[in-house]
Amino acid sequence: MENKQIIGLFVHNHPGVLLRVTSLISRRGFNIDSLTVSPAAVDGYSRMTIRLSGDDDQVEQFINQMMKIVDVKNVEALPDDGSVASELILVKVLADGKNNNDILAVTSKYHASLVNLGEHSMTFRASGAPFEIDTLVEELRAFGIMEMARTGIAALENGDRCLNNVE
Amino acid sequence: MKLNGSEIIAECLLEQGVDTVFGYPGGAVLNIYDALYKYSDRITHILSSHEQGAAHAADGYARTTGKCGVVIATSGPGATNLVTGIATAYMDSIPMVAITGNVTNDLLARDSFQEVDICGISMPITKHNFIVKDVKDLANVIRKAFKIAMSGRKGPVLIDIPKDVTGAVCEYEKTVPAVIENPLMSDKNDFLYACELISTAKCPMIYMGGGVVSADASKELIALAEKLDCPVASSVMGLGGFPQSHRLYMGTIGMHGGYETGKATDNCDLILTVGARFSDRVAGDREKFGKDARIIQLDIDKAEINKNVKIDCCLLGDLKDTLRELTNTVEKTERPQWIAQLSEWGKQGKVTETPKSDDYAHPYHVIEAVRALTKDSDIIVTDVGQHQMWVSQRYRFEEPRTWCTSGGLGTMGYGMGAAIGSAVAHPEKRVVLFTGDGSFHMNLNELATVCSYDLNVKIIVLNNTVLGMVRQWQKLFYGRRFSQTDPHRKTDFVKVAQAFGIKGLRIHNDDDAESVLAQAFGDDKPVLIDCRISPDENVLPMIPPGKTVDDLITEME
Numbered sequence: 044m045e046n047k048q049i050i051g052l053f054v055h056n057h058p059g060v061l062l063r064v065t066s067l068i069s070r071r072g073f074n075i076d077s078l079t080v081s082p083a084a085v086d087g088y089s090r091m092t093i094r095l096s097g098d099d100d101q102v103e104q105f106i107n108q109m110m111k112i113v114d115v116k117n118v119e120a121l122p123d124d125g126s127v128a129s130e131l132i133l134v135k136v137l138a139d140g141k142n143n144n145d146i147l148a149v150t151s152k153y154h155a156s157l158v159n160l161g162e163h164s165m166t167f168r169a170s171g172a173p174f175e176i177d178t179l180v181e182e183l184r185a186f187g188i189m190e191m192a193r194t195g196i197a198a199l200e201n202g203d204r205c206l207n208n209v210e
Numbered sequence: 211m212k213l214n215g216s217e218i219i220a221e222c223l224l225e226q227g228v229d230t231v232f233g234y235p236g237g238a239v240l241n242i243y244d245a246l247y248k249y250s251d252r253i254t255h256i257l258s259s260h261e262q263g264a265a266h267a268a269d270g271y272a273r274t275t276g277k278c279g280v281v282i283a284t285s286g287p288g289a290t291n292l293v294t295g296i297a298t299a300y301m302d303s304i305p306m307v308a309i310t311g312n313v314t315n316d317l318l319a320r321d322s323f324q325e326v327d328i329c330g331i332s333m334p335i336t337k338h339n340f341i342v343k344d345v346k347d348l349a350n351v352i353r354k355a356f357k358i359a360m361s362g363r364k365g366p367v368l369i370d371i372p373k374d375v376t377g378a379v380c381e382y383e384k385t386v387p388a389v390i391e392n393p394l395m396s397d398k399n400d401f402l403y404a405c406e407l408i409s410t411a412k413c414p415m416i417y418m419g420g421g422v423v424s425a426d427a428s429k430e431l432i433a434l435a436e437k438l439d440c441p442v443a444s445s446v447m448g449l450g451g452f453p454q455s456h457r458l459y460m461g462t463i464g465m466h467g468g469y470e471t472g473k474a475t476d477n478c479d480l481i482l483t484v485g486a487r488f489s490d491r492v493a494g495d496r497e498k499f500g501k502d503a504r505i506i507q508l509d510i511d512k513a514e515i516n517k518n519v520k521i522d523c524c525l526l527g528d529l530k531d532t533l534r535e536l537t538n539t540v541e542k543t544e545r546p547q548w549i550a551q552l553s554e555w556g557k558q559g560k561v562t563e564t565p566k567s568d569d570y571a572h573p574y575h576v577i578e579a580v581r582a583l584t585k586d587s588d589i590i591v592t593d594v595g596q597h598q599m600w601v602s603q604r605y606r607f608e609e610p611r612t613w614c615t616s617g618g619l620g621t622m623g624y625g626m627g628a629a630i631g632s633a634v635a636h637p638e639k640r641v642v643l644f645t646g647d648g649s650f651h652m653n654l655n656e657l658a659t660v661c662s663y664d665l666n667v668k669i670i671v672l673n674n675t676v677l678g679m680v681r682q683w684q685k686l687f688y689g690r691r692f693s694q695t696d697p698h699r700k701t702d703f704v705k706v707a708q709a710f711g712i713k714g715l716r717i718h719n720d721d722d723a724e725s726v727l728a729q730a731f732g733d734d735k736p737v738l739i740d741c742r743i744s745p746d747e748n749v750l751p752m753i754p755p756g757k758t759v760d761d762l763i764t765e766m767e
Contacts, residue, residue: 063333070334100516107513113338113358 047076048102049121049128049198052091053083053206055114063112064091073097073105077130077195085207088116092128092198094173117208121200128198131170133158134180137187138165146186153179164189211383215345215376216245219309222352223253226387228280230254230271230634232264236284237324238311241376246282256634256663258627259655261288265295266627266653267634269304273614274589274632276426278305278359285312286324289370290331294621296366297335301618302447303424305364307355308332314374315343332368339368345378353387361390363511364424392510395526404506404523405539411480411504413548414440417463417492420447420617421485421509421529423610428452430533431484437537439544441552443471445486447617450607460552464492465753466599469559472759474552475500483507485529488518489618490755498758508532561750561764568719570744573597573672575720576727577604580642580670583731587612588640589632593625593649596678599749601644623652626669630656633665640666640731647673651701657710660736668730669738671703676745685766686754696745707738717741 054060061080068075076094083090095105102120109118121128136146138161146165150157155169169179173196180191200206213221219242223231231253235243246255258264261283268279279299283292289310299306313322329339338358340351348371355367408414422431428451435442435458442452443463452459461468463475475481481500485508486492493499496519505521507514508529515524525532564572577600584590586608592598592615607613614632616624629643650671660667681695704714717726717739730737752763 059329059333062330066333100520103515104513104517107515111337111511111513 045096045098048095048097049126049196050093050095050102050105051119051121051198051200051206052093052109052115053117053208054089054091055116056082056087056089057114060089060114063114064109067108067112071104071108073101077193079195079197081197083207088207090206092196094196117206119200119206121198125201126198127201128172128196129170130173130176130196131168131194132176132179132191133166133168134183134191135161135164135166135189136183137189138163142186146183149182150179155179211381212379213382214241214245214379215348215371216241217248218345218348218380218382219352219371219376220245220249220253221382221384222349223280224249225353225385226278226356228253228278230256231280231282232256232258232267232271232631233282234258234261234264234284234288236288236311238285238313238373239282239288239376241373242282242309242311242371256630257659258630259658260653261291262295262623263627263630263653263656263659265292265306265308266298266621266624267631268306268308269295269299269624270591270614270628270631271635272299272304272306272631273628274611275635276611278307278356279631280307280309282309283311284324285310285328286326288324289326289328293331293335294623295627296332296368298616298619298621298624299366300335300337302420302616303364304366305359306366307352307359308366308368310368310370311376312341312370312372315372316374318372328368328370335366336368337365339370341370341372342375343372345375345380348375349382349385353385356387357390362392392528395512396524396532400523400525401535404525404536407480407504407506407523408438408482408536408540413478413545413551414438414480414482415460415474415478416440416442416482416484417445417475417486418442418448418451418484419445419486420451422448422451425485425510425529426610427485427529427533428610430530430537432456434533434537434540437542438540439549440482441474441549443467443474445489445492445617446602446615448486449602450610450613453608454606455608460556462602465494465755466603466749466751467753468556469751469759469762470552470556472753472762473555476502476759478503481505483509483521484533485509487514490518493519494753494756495758559751559762559764564744564747566720567744570742571717571720571723573600573743573747574604576670576672576717576723576741576743577601577644579723579727581605583727584640584642588642589614589636591615591625591629591632591641591643593643593645594620594622595646595649596674596682596747596749597644597646597649597672599679600672622649625649626653626656626660629667629669630659630663630665633660633667634663637666640668640734642668642670644670644672646678647671647675647699647701647703648677650703651699654706657707657712657738661711665736666734667736669707669736671738671740672743673703673740674743674745674747675699678745678747679749681745682748682766685748686763703738703740712736712738715739
């Protein structure tokens, strides 16, 4: 069954690691929605978070293929119900002055903060679970979204377990 | 001690036990070749005609010795010429370290003369690659490269070294490489489940591949097959890994395998897959492959599990260990009925052979005549195409590491280089290269190498003047529209051989085959035999792509 699976990778912070990972994704025909990279808690390593679309077999194959990259030290599928996932959005909404309060009524539900007010626009910053950001975007479409930037997902497993696998 | 980068390369090769390298010099590797000059008493360098030939030679050297092949090339075109050779090794899991020079650090990324991003280019065809920008990292990178190439599922690794790094000096300290161990990765439950599946199977078969050869696990596989009284089918890559004269050996499996192995696959209740990967040339129809069978897979690469065919149980780890442990655990069994059924199928589905002709020799006849002249330990190399499949069907392989063929990538032009590498590795053995006129035209420049080093290579060109395999597909699937497959080139291969300085002979038909071959095999000198075969000869039987043995083609025209 096709589903969305969040996968965490713990990788060496070497030049070219991102290319190795993305080139493998493309070469093996995997379908991803988002990919983020950031420094990991351990010096010299990075953390990647990838949201993959695919059935269970594809997820298994994805993990097994990723583990073959020498610079990839650990890969795990993060459990849907046992992880926290979050992303940040900056969104510029068309605002004509008359509907500003309507817009604010929507954004306040999502704890989005107004970070810039333009002549004809309002820019908000919000963060939350990916599905919350999706619904915020849907609601704001009614007013007209001029542009937006989403960071992609960062995710950690609940509890004490860590992906870190230091040599 | 203080050494420059090039001397460190040579020392690190010696650390790894490397005494032979293949390559071609150039501007960016001048320092390295200067070190090779200095170390020439300990490291033999074989100069090819073209870097591709050197890469295939390193591959042939690795396949026939089990050691890691080493190839050296200069930057830019030298590096890109290695690409086909590296990709060939990658597809067949052959350990290789490719060392390329590059422009100096300060010229990198400026589109300098003979600069190319070979790390970017070779990323999808290597297990890993490195660019070494600081001489202080060089020794450890080389050590890591060999470790990666030789551990787990083996394969090629590339090291790109800017020219200034090969000249820079730093402290070097000799290191003894650690023994590579591949621990068993499966848990006890998987192992017990595999034993249960094996013990309840009534009509099992073993499907073996190149992993058996790579893991040097032939003896262990024979022991298990005998204890289970279990028939064995081999992929093309697995040839030599199980003796073909053994009563349990059925033949090759897949597109040009036999009726027997196809029927076995369809009718067995258990497939024990050993070091094989269900490629499309074996499992044409992934859904129907072993449709009534449970499948156990023994492999060292976890990513091969459930990649092409869904399996029931996997045992990950070194095949030698897994096979030994299985043999110790399973009960001795006999299955006379199943074996009898298989040999019954073995008699069916026979191919109608073309009638004898005055104008042509028959490829099977030539292959069998060669077999009569060779020892079990002699090495057989092929190029790619019809001749490759004929050899895989008819040559009787008895020992591992006697077979070099480009199974995965299907590289026409592979044979000459691989034959050179095999001959360099085994001066005591005879190397026979079967090639076709199409493949041979691609890299016949390496005749110069064969002649220079006076290598004991017997080159048999099965010359049908057409690109036979593609032409066969055009016959079957493209309404006999022979687009660009009928070149009928006038090349006189006997004269070509003579021009390069080696003996050339010709086989006209089946009647003179034995006498010409006897002359060719009478000494330890290189020789080329131009063997005229019919352009209409086909490789049969054939399971069409995506199909099963039910659609087996045994006759054409």
